[in-house]
Amino acid sequence: MKLNIAILPGDGIGPEVTAQAVKVLKAIAMEFNHIFTFTTGLVGSAAIDKTENPLPQETIDLCKKADAVLFGAIGDPKYDNNPDAKIRPEQGLLGIRKELGLYTNIRPVIAYEDILNKSSLKIKQIKDTNILIYRELTGGIYFGERFLSEDGNTASDVCEYNRLEIERITHLAFKAAQSRKNKLTLVDKANVLESSKLWRRVVQEIALQYPNVKVNYMYIDNAAMELIINPRQFDVILTENMFGDILSEEASVIVGSIGLLASASTGDKHAMFEPIHGAFTKAANKGIANPIASILSAAMLLDHFGLDEEANRIREGVDKSLKLHITTPDLNTKYDNISTTKVGDFIEDFINNPDETNLN
Amino acid sequence: MKLNIAILPGDGIGPEVTAQAVKVLKAIAMEFNHIFTFTTGLVGSAAIDKTENPLPQETIDLCKKADAVLFGAIGDPKYDNNPDAKIRPEQGLLGIRKELGLYTNIRPVIAYEDILNKSSLKIKQIKDTNILIYRELTGGIYFGERFLSEDGNTASDVCEYNRLEIERITHLAFKAAQSRKNKLTLVDKANVLESSKLWRRVVQEIALQYPNVKVNYMYIDNAAMELIINPRQFDVILTENMFGDILSEEASVIVGSIGLLASASTGDKHAMFEPIHGAFTKAANKGIANPIASILSAAMLLDHFGLDEEANRIREGVDKSLKLHITTPDLNTKYDNISTTKVGDFIEDFINNPDETNLN
Ligand SMILES: CC(C)[C@H](C(=O)O)[C@@H](O)C(=O)O
Ligand SMILES: CC(C)[C@H](C(=O)O)[C@@H](O)C(=O)O
Numbered sequence: 198m199k200l201n202i203a204i205l206p207g208d209g210i211g212p213e214v215t216a217q218a219v220k221v222l223k224a225i226a227m228e229f230n231h232i233f234t235f236t237t238g239l240v241g242s243a244a245i246d247k248t249e250n251p252l253p254q255e256t257i258d259l260c261k262k263a264d265a266v267l268f269g270a271i272g273d274p275k276y277d278n279n280p281d282a283k284i285r286p287e288q289g290l291l292g293i294r295k296e297l298g299l300y301t302n303i304r305p306v307i308a309y310e311d312i313l314n315k316s317s318l319k320i321k322q323i324k325d326t327n328i329l330i331y332r333e334l335t336g337g338i339y340f341g342e343r344f345l346s347e348d349g350n351t352a353s354d355v356c357e358y359n360r361l362e363i364e365r366i367t368h369l370a371f372k373a374a375q376s377r378k379n380k381l382t383l384v385d386k387a388n389v390l391e392s393s394k395l396w397r398r399v400v401q402e403i404a405l406q407y408p409n410v411k412v413n414y415m416y417i418d419n420a421a422m423e424l425i426i427n428p429r430q431f432d433v434i435l436t437e438n439m440f441g442d443i444l445s446e447e448a449s450v451i452v453g454s455i456g457l458l459a460s461a462s463t464g465d466k467h468a469m470f471e472p473i474h475g476a477f478t479k480a481a482n483k484g485i486a487n488p489i490a491s492i493l494s495a496a497m498l499l500d501h502f503g504l505d506e507e508a509n510r511i512r513e514g515v516d517k518s519l520k521l522h523i524t525t526p527d528l529n530t531k532y533d534n535i536s537t538t539k540v541g542d543f544i545e546d547f548i549n550n551p552d553e554t555n556l557n
Numbered sequence: 558m559k560l561n562i563a564i565l566p567g568d569g570i571g572p573e574v575t576a577q578a579v580k581v582l583k584a585i586a587m588e589f590n591h592i593f594t595f596t597t598g599l600v601g602s603a604a605i606d607k608t609e610n611p612l613p614q615e616t617i618d619l620c621k622k623a624d625a626v627l628f629g630a631i632g633d634p635k636y637d638n639n640p641d642a643k644i645r646p647e648q649g650l651l652g653i654r655k656e657l658g659l660y661t662n663i664r665p666v667i668a669y670e671d672i673l674n675k676s677s678l679k680i681k682q683i684k685d686t687n688i689l690i691y692r693e694l695t696g697g698i699y700f701g702e703r704f705l706s707e708d709g710n711t712a713s714d715v716c717e718y719n720r721l722e723i724e725r726i727t728h729l730a731f732k733a734a735q736s737r738k739n740k741l742t743l744v745d746k747a748n749v750l751e752s753s754k755l756w757r758r759v760v761q762e763i764a765l766q767y768p769n770v771k772v773n774y775m776y777i778d779n780a781a782m783e784l785i786i787n788p789r790q791f792d793v794i795l796t797e798n799m800f801g802d803i804l805s806e807e808a809s810v811i812v813g814s815i816g817l818l819a820s821a822s823t824g825d826k827h828a829m830f831e832p833i834h835g836a837f838t839k840a841a842n843k844g845i846a847n848p849i850a851s852i853l854s855a856a857m858l859l860d861h862f863g864l865d866e867e868a869n870r871i872r873e874g875v876d877k878s879l880k881l882h883i884t885t886p887d888l889n890t891k892y893d894n895i896s897t898t899k900v901g902d903f904i905e906d907f908i909n910n911p912d913e914t915n916l917n
Contacts, residue, residue: 280757345751352718352752357713361710390703392714417803418802418805425807443777
């Protein structure tokens with residue numbers, strides 16, 4: 198298969214972790230006789246520095262022409278404490294999601310057997326957890342009207358949804374549930390919000406078309422608790438943009454490190470793959486950033502094109518790295534100095550020689 | 558002291574747990590020579606059933622005349638799966654918060670030494686956690702304009718804040734931090750939301766008046782993770798209405814049961830005290846509801862009137878009940894049949910005879 202992949206490394210640790218994912222994809226291409234070409238584009242703070250635009254038109258064009266986008270991370274502390282900044286790196290990420298029409302964000306949450314003890318949660322609590330979060334990605338309060346009064350003393354944001362926006366991701370989430378444990382939980386705040394009521398109404402209607410899927414409805418405050426006290430109750434979680442943002446980052450505590458969570462963002466025409474972690478600027482250029490979220494995002498990219506064997510090869514490599522403690526310091530209590538690159542190298546080696554790779 | 562207390566038991570387990578809190582307050586009045594009078598009012602589903610109004614005018618009047626309100630719980634499953642219901646129990650709670658101007662909701666999160674092992678989190682993770690959440694309670698998306706298109710296919714909610722709303726609670730949160738560990742964390746989503754930017758701007762300005770308080774800024778998604786992986790980093794958390802709703806329920810996992818979390822809601826003229834848990838209708842009338850959140854809310858009521866010794870007596874009683882495993886089943890792995898009433902009785906006895914109360 199020929200794939201033209203746009204690489205947007207972005208900010209902070211983005212470039213380092215993305216480099217490992219690219220390395221792994223190259224190994225896959227070699228090993229399985231594919232032709233993957235990579236073209237890099239600017240986004241985020243890196244793009245602002247060079248072009249004063251967090252999402253240059255060139256980058257949009259690049260992504261639209263590509264078969265898929267691999268995204269690094271976004272954000273920069275220099276903007277975080279400056280609420281007056283008119284231009285912000287995050288606009289690059291939100292802009293690309295909107296431009297590419299990536300309305301479905303899929304975030305798997307898996308308690309890996311070999312690192313159960315890395316979680317803040319008790320092992321018995323998280324064992325066998327396997328959740329797929331379907332987060333709506335181009336609607337809601339992220340993209341509603343914003344308002345700031347002239348005197349700067351009143352500000353507002355609108356959370357808006359329409360039926361179509363809810364329907365399209367809901368069908369995908371139900372289909373995913375059908376290929377899993379036939380359970381779907383809608384998370385909303387329908388006891389207060391009009392937009393949540395619409396979500397609940399639409400999901401109730403669509404549920405009738407998937408009679409074998411058991412549907413639960415949960416308020417976001419309750420879900421934030423249940424995710425920790427009983428994560429195994431969840432199979433597919435479906436939710437709107439902001440609740441999905443919160444729940445998925447929270448869910449990283451089950452996995453043990455946010456450095457392990459990958460995601461796929463898909464629309465009708467385009468697809469982008471990105472770690473759920475941020476730019477983590479403090480850790481940049483130290484060789485300590487965990488590349489696994491990015492590498493697993495590359496595996497989701499392969500899944501997207503039906504390259505199952507290839508994607509699984511990557512996942513086996515990741516599993517093996519976890520088993521052998523070839524991991525960055527966020528997860529490692531056994532070895533001291535395993536760097537971002539070293540983890541990438543190990544998984545690359547595994548792809549080339551799945552039966553022989555071992556600690557060296 | 559003479560206190561005229563309005564009791565709004567509400568729905569589900571509300572009446573049972575509130576009855577225990579009233580029992581405890583009566584014991585305090587006896588023991589410390591106060592005169593507490595209690596008047597009960599209708600709210601929530603209970604009020605809808607009798608008056609078709611989740612918040613009858615009579616209840617509002619009762620609360621406005623009272624020195625303080627003790628609130629039970631609200632919600633009813635018969636409304637939860639009916640997004641079309643025009644009248645909902647929650648309107649009773651939101652209405653009373655608004656009518657009484659209760660803009661500050663204070664939710665303590667304490668990892669009680671005697672039940673550390675009840676948490677889903679590892680003991681070393683939560684030990685010594687003591688957080689005070691300041692949740693803004695009468696603004697934001699809870700009270701913004703709502704919209705549903707005529708065809709029912711588009712719905713929206715507005716999250717709006719103005720400077721005054723942010724300032725008044727921010728000063729209170731800073732003062733609380735000064736009486737504690739001098740640390741305040743503002744939780745927002747200022748990388749995306751205009752209203753969050755206003756929060757960040759106002760808090761940055763006010764921070765200058767409290768130079769001894771160390772201020773941190775955290776995005777809500779990140780906070781939902783940090784609350785679990787490193788809860789001890791927090792002292793006072795300040796946040797807007799919905800983020801406070803989510804974080805405080807999530808924080809219950811640190812404590813081990815949502816049945817332990819109390820809160821105070823205060824304004825310029827009125828004050829209300831309520832458990833953060835909901836109506837938990839499935840558990841109603843079985844004698845298994847944990848009354849401690851309600852009893853600790855009564856202690857916060859006494860704090861509010863400067864009755865420190867009285868409030869502490871209640872807290873000592875609660876601590877002793879936890880130490881001796883006189884707890885409802887949500888916490889109890891030692892004894893089988895300790896009911897809601899039995900827990901209330903134990904704490905009542907303790908108030909009367911603090912030195913003698915023991916398991917009997
Ligand atoms: C960087 C930020 C705008 C983004 C979001 O909130 O969507 C991030 O947190 C994510 O989850 O992808
Ligand atoms: C019942 C509900 C409307 C309420 C809220 O969301 O504020 C509750 O969850 C709370 O936290 O007090």
